Amino acid sequence: MNPPRSLYVHIPFCRHICPYCDFPKLLLSTGYQERYTKALLNEDTRYQGLHFDTIYLGGGTPSALDASLLKLILEELVRRHGTPKEFTIECNPEDVNPRLVSLLKACGINRISLGVQSIKESTLKMLGRRHTPEDAARAIALCREAGIDNLSCDFIYGLPGERMDDLKNDLDWVRKENLPHVSFYALQLEPHTMFAIQKVQPPSDDTLSLYYDTIDTALRSMGLDRYEVSNWARPGFESRHNTCYWRGDPYAAIGYGASSYVDGVRAVRTRSMTDYLAGKYIFSSRAESLAEQEFDYLMCNLRLRDGFSLKDFKERFNKDFLLAYADRIEALRDDLEIDDSRVRVKRDKLYILDSILVDLLDFSSLR
Structure with missing residues (x-):
């Protein structure tokens, strides 16, 4: 197979744990930041000499990392792999301030994904989010002032107690902010999350279908085309990194709990911070059969508008x-x-x- 052209970098730290999230994560207060940064960059040496078209920092909450450590990671990635065509970082809206945006811009970040989730304050509190709708709008304005116009916002629909008016308010906010890319994900009740433990009840399939049609119709009227089941973008603003996954192309990864796919081998990193810091990065690794690769290829590619x-x-x-x-x-x-x-x-x-x-x-x- 061809060498990977995309690199995923996992930053697992969060200031608090959201009740719906099943991604690999740790509280920032555990104090592992510096040692984790060292281990992360040490794992990255496995990809020495590779140039990546896309690099994506996800989490967790990458924007929660100490600014000096985040700067070190970004600069080192560029030094080792060159400046990617698409360089994305996930941020919480409340973390975005002039200093952070200036740092990101100086380090080559050209795409920012904001975890907005909702613009209704009571919903944000239910989701465990710490930002306000005003924080989200302010974050977008700061990014644009710095010259970072490739912005995306994530939303969740199908939430407990959500009404059609709430969804329409989210969509009106997207229109007002004139976003070039948005993601709308139906709430998934993942095992071991607080929502699953609390037995939160999702809306009926008919209600979710109505919400989805409402989302698609509204976003199309804004010039945002659905290029993947849960993602809409203006032409040229599609996520190149995520499209790599959906097309079944190889991708590299580093970090606690991260998964890579190189030469037909899927490797999953450990979720034991003790093991990760000791250099025992890989938890499991297995070569996929051609039949498994075909299955994954069809399953992912058919998510795309273009198939x-x-x-x-x-x-x-x-x-x-x-x-x-x-x-x-x-x-x-x-x-x-x-x-x-x-x-x-x-x-x-x-x-x-x-x-x-x-x-x-x-x-x-x-x-």
Whole structure:
């Protein structure tokens, strides 16, 4: 396979733990920042000599890291791998101030993803968020003043007690801020999160479908096109880094709990901070069979507006998709759009992607 052109960097520290979050994380107060930074950059030596088109710092909360340590990581990544075409960092709105934005700009960051989640104050409190709607708007303004215009905001819908008016207020705020990229994710009740322990009840599927259609219609009217199931962007502002995942391309990763995919091998880093600091970075590593790679490829690529290329599929898996999946394609003829070169899910069927994948793919083969 080709060498990875994207690098994910995990910064696990958070000032507090949100009740819905299942990502690898630790409280900032544990005091591991300096030792973690050293271990993180030491793990990165495995990718010595590689140049990355995209680098993405996620978490956790990267913006919660001590500014001097964040500066060290960013500068060292650029020194080792060059300045990427897309250099993203996730930030909490309350962390964004002139000093931080100046540091990020000076270190080459050209894309910032803000975890807004909602613009309703009571909802933000329920989600354990520490920012206000005013903080989010201020963060956007500061980024733009610094010349960082490639901005994205994350939102969650399908929350307990959410009404259609709440969702429309979020969408009106997106319009007012004139954002070039937004993500809207339905609330997922992940095991071991506080929401799951509390047995929070999500809305019905019919309600979620109505919310999703409302989101898509509103964002399209703003010039934001849905290029992936949960992501909308103006032309040229699509996330190049995340698109690497969805296309099934190889990607590198460093950091506590992070996963990489290189040469057909999926490697997951440990969630033991003691092991990570001791240099025992990898928790599990296994080579995927070609059948598993094919499964993942279809599952991820069909999330995309553009689907996948028939030529690319044949080059990767040495088979003709239309012949190999002929019976299933026939059963899904109302859901798939197929032309001479590409396969994609019809726009009005993307919301039922999960059921389409169940009918297309052989999940039993993964047991």
